[in-house]
Amino acid sequence: MQDGNASALSAGEKISGSREKGLNRVLEILEFLHTTQRAIGIGDLAKGVNAPRSTTYTLVRSLVDAGLLEMQGDDNRVYFGKKLYLYGMDYVRGNDLLRRGRQEVDNLSRETGETSELCMLQSGRYTIVHASPGTRPFRISSATGLQIPLPWTASGRLLLAGLEKAEIEGMVSNDDLVLPDGRKLRLDDFVADIAKARITGYCVTSGLVDAYTKCLAAPVFSAPGKVEATMCLVVPIDTSEGRTGELIGLLRDRAAKLSIAV
Amino acid sequence: MQDGNASALSAGEKISGSREKGLNRVLEILEFLHTTQRAIGIGDLAKGVNAPRSTTYTLVRSLVDAGLLEMQGDDNRVYFGKKLYLYGMDYVRGNDLLRRGRQEVDNLSRETGETSELCMLQSGRYTIVHASPGTRPFRISSATGLQIPLPWTASGRLLLAGLEKAEIEGMVSNDDLVLPDGRKLRLDDFVADIAKARITGYCVTSGLVDAYTKCLAAPVFSAPGKVEATMCLVVPIDTSEGRTGELIGLLRDRAAKLSIAV
DNA sequence: AGCGATTGTCTCTTACAAGAGACGCGTGTA
DNA sequence: TACACGCGTCTCTTGTAAGAGACAATCGCT
Numbered sequence: 001m002q003d004g005n006a007s008a009l010s011a012g013e014k015i016s017g018s019r020e021k022g023l024n025r026v027l028e029i030l031e032f033l034h035t036t037q038r039a040i041g042i043g044d045l046a047k048g049v050n051a052p053r054s055t056t057y058t059l060v061r062s063l064v065d066a067g068l069l070e071m072q073g074d075d076n077r078v079y080f081g082k083k084l085y086l087y088g089m090d091y092v093r094g095n096d097l098l099r100r101g102r103q104e105v106d107n108l109s110r111e112t113g114e115t116s117e118l119c120m121l122q123s124g125r126y127t128i129v130h131a132s133p134g135t136r137p138f139r140i141s142s143a144t145g146l147q148i149p150l151p152w153t154a155s156g157r158l159l160l161a162g163l164e165k166a167e168i169e170g171m172v173s174n175d176d177l178v179l180p181d182g183r184k185l186r187l188d189d190f191v192a193d194i195a196k197a198r199i200t201g202y203c204v205t206s207g208l209v210d211a212y213t214k215c216l217a218a219p220v221f222s223a224p225g226k227v228e229a230t231m232c233l234v235v236p237i238d239t240s241e242g243r244t245g246e247l248i249g250l251l252r253d254r255a256a257k258l259s260i261a262v
Numbered sequence: 263m264q265d266g267n268a269s270a271l272s273a274g275e276k277i278s279g280s281r282e283k284g285l286n287r288v289l290e291i292l293e294f295l296h297t298t299q300r301a302i303g304i305g306d307l308a309k310g311v312n313a314p315r316s317t318t319y320t321l322v323r324s325l326v327d328a329g330l331l332e333m334q335g336d337d338n339r340v341y342f343g344k345k346l347y348l349y350g351m352d353y354v355r356g357n358d359l360l361r362r363g364r365q366e367v368d369n370l371s372r373e374t375g376e377t378s379e380l381c382m383l384q385s386g387r388y389t390i391v392h393a394s395p396g397t398r399p400f401r402i403s404s405a406t407g408l409q410i411p412l413p414w415t416a417s418g419r420l421l422l423a424g425l426e427k428a429e430i431e432g433m434v435s436n437d438d439l440v441l442p443d444g445r446k447l448r449l450d451d452f453v454a455d456i457a458k459a460r461i462t463g464y465c466v467t468s469g470l471v472d473a474y475t476k477c478l479a480a481p482v483f484s485a486p487g488k489v490e491a492t493m494c495l496v497v498p499i500d501t502s503e504g505r506t507g508e509l510i511g512l513l514r515d516r517a518a519k520l521s522i523a524v
Numbered sequence: 525a526g527c528g529a530t531t532g533t534c535t536c537t538t539a540c541a542a543g544a545g546a547c548g549c550g551t552g553t554a
Numbered sequence: 555t556a557c558a559c560g561c562g563t564c565t566c567t568t569g570t571a572a573g574a575g576a577c578a579a580t581c582g583c584t
Contacts, residue, residue: 019539019572023284023321027328030345034352043530052573057532059285066289067385076531080353082384082391083292085360086407088350090296091342093406098347122344123329129344144355145348281542281569305560314543319562338561531580541571547564554557 025051026059030068030080034145039072039079097228097258101220102130104254105231109134112247115234119155119217124171126150126159129229136236149176151190154203154217155230161198162225165191179208202248212237216248218255231255287313288321292330292342296407301334301341359490359520363482364392366516367493371396374509377496381417381479386433388412388421391491398498411438413452416465416479417492423460424487427453441470464510474499478510480517493517 028049033040040048046056060078063069067083092098101118109116109132118130128146150156150172160168168191177185197203206214214237222228231254233247290311295302302310308318322340325331329345354361363380371378371394380392390408412418412434422430430453439447459465468476476499484490493516495509 019541021284021541022572023288023324025572026285026288027324027330030349034349037352038356041530042532053531054533054574055572058572062285062289065385068289079356080349082353082382082389084346085350085353085391086384086389087292087296087342088347088353089406090299091344091347091350094300094341120344122348123327127344127348129347144351281571283571284541287542303560304562315561316544316563317542320542525584527583529581529583532578534577535575537572537574538570539572540568542567542569544567545565547562549561549563551559551561552557553559554555 020051022055022059025049025055026063029056029059029063033069033078033080037143039075039077041075041077045078097220097222098129101229101231101258104258105130106132108132108231108233108250108254112233112250114247117155117232117234118229119153119159119232120229121159122147126153126156134234148209149173151176151185152179152208153232154197154205154208154215155232157190157193157197157203157205158217158219158230159227160194161219161227163194168194180210202252204244204248206237214239214244216244216251218248218252219259220255221259229258231258282313284317284321287311287317288325291318291321291325295331295340295342299405301337301339303337303339307340359482359484360391363491363493363520366520367392368394370394370493370495370512370516374495374512376509379417379494379496380491381415381421381494382491383421384409388415388418396496410471411435413438413447414441414470415494416459416467416470416477417494419452419455419459419465419467420479420481420492421489422456423481423489425456430456442472464514466506466510468499476501476506478506478513480510480514481521482517483521491520493520 028051029045032045032048036048042056042060043053045060046053049056051059060069064071064078064081067081069078070081071077072079092102098118105116105118108114113135115134115136116132117128120127120129122129125147126149128144128148131144148156150160160171163171169187172187172190177187177190179185193203202216202218204214204216208215213234215232215234217230217232219227220229220231231251233251235244235247239247290313291307294307294310298310304318304322305315307322308315311318313321322331326333326340326343329343331340332343333339334341354364360380367378367380370376375397377396377398378394379390382389382391384391387409388411390406390410393406410418412422422433425433431449434449434452439449439452441447455465464478464480466476466478470477475496477494477496479492479494481489482491482493493513495513497506497509501509
């Protein structure tokens with residue numbers, strides 16, 4: 001799931017699809033719903049995940065019966081179900097870091113007025129696990145659950161701290177190194193960034209995901225040297241040196257607080 | 263999943279288990295983890311869901327790769343993964359009622375100091391979808407995601423309002439009618455309770471789940487006559503008539519507020 | 525009314541996943 | 555040292571689930 005089957009035709013995919021395991025189909029369905037973020041008809045779902053209609057009907061029925069999916073109202077559309085919400089809450093309950101991290105992110109964005117996020121690696125991909133929007137008039141886009149190429153972000157540089165170059169290379173595709181504005185990042189530069197971020201204990205990137213923001217990030221450790229998550233602030237790119245410094249200080253402080261008791 | 267395969271040997275189950283569909287195994291695994299509420303070794307998991315070890319290993323690997331499960335730390339134990347949390351948040355985002363209901367429950371328990379809950383039907387079973395503990399010294403047990411037989415609760419009586427007797431009968435097993443203290447509820451009485459609750463627009467039960475509490479519940483409607491959820495308060499059984507009345511008033515008010523905009 | 529597109533259900537075939545079981549490894553304990 | 559036990563991986567067989575495709579029903583459009 002982590003890559004290569006949503007982007008389909010890329011690498012060593014069996015072209016004609018042939019026979020696919022039911023479980024895999026289900027995983028694709030869930031992932032598809034996660035990207036669409038809305039209920040969808042079963043027929044379209046089948047098209048979307050490139051699965052036979054008959055199979056899709058069967059699987060969806062199973063999932064609806066199990067409560068992982070729900071039929072939306074009276075239409076023939078499906079979306080995530082209560083069961084998934086309950087399992088998700090179970091995850092939160094079993095995960096101190098996430099629970100406290102969410103709290104801390106909410107605090108931070110309330111105190112600073114800036115957009116704040118908690119980020120983690122999710123099957124080798126950068127993921128915004130929790131976000132709190134801040135109070136600025138222009139809305140900085142960042143939805144929970146969004147997945148972004150690691151090299152585009154400050155958090156990405158911290159999350160990979162301590163990995164070997166080879167490992168890093170394995171987690172970053174060539175496409176990932178191409179920034180939204182078309183510029184191509186050199187892998188070596190990225191690796192250097194990571195090493196630097198590791199030493200300084202924080203990371204700032206300017207105008208990477210878009211030209212108007214910069215991203216401040218600080219690491220949360222689950223064990224000495226092991227970066228489990230990052231907290232970050234997304235601020236306008238013209239934020240003054242002084243304020244940026246303040247925010248970084250605050251951010252590092254809070255991230256450190258999260259680290260200790262884990 | 264809703265019934266009949268966890269309770270296993272009951273009805274028309276193939277006794278020897280023979281060959282089981284992978285997806286079903288997965289659904290059982292998730293449900294099992296939901297009940298244990300903690301990470302568990304793969305071997306034990308296999309025993310727990312009564313699946314062959316080799317199969318369990320394969321499935322768990324798929325699920326871990328997909329991020330639905332995570333290996334716990336260094337041990338060989340697994341539990342829910344980040345993906346499930348993300349899907350769960352998607353569900354919340356797509357569900358106004360749940361989002362606002364959680365909020366309202368938190369408010370209510372803060373204002374009254376009592377334990378407050380949001381309850382819904384989940385594959386035909388009563389489920390505590392969100393709970394907020396209240397401030398009483400003795401803790402009233404009620405975990406999010408807990409599933410309880412419908413007849414044990416005030417909310418259950420409201421959630422079934424408007425259904426035919428036959429439908430109700432289908433959703434309530436004989437075991438469900440036996441209260442925790444051993445008393446057996448008559449189905450007819452339960453059906454009568456439901457009809458009454460429907461008319462009065464709220465429901466109070468005393469000493470059903472345990473001898474020391476009573477449960478006040480009010481319905482949340484998704485459409486005229488359709489009870490989508492209930493809000494409820496769990497209070498000490500010796501709460502005065504007067505205060506009980508106040509609380510019911512408050513509860514009905516909030517539940518109504520939830521109903522309107524849905 | 526006529527037509528194309530979509531929806532939900534069903535049947536039948538065969539490719540393949542579920543499962544049995546063996547194996548090697550590490551660990552505790554007698 | 556020997557034994558029992560649990561873990562993780564692998565191989566091989568066969569029961570069966572995934573998929574192709576046909577079908578009737580419904581919908582929307584002209």
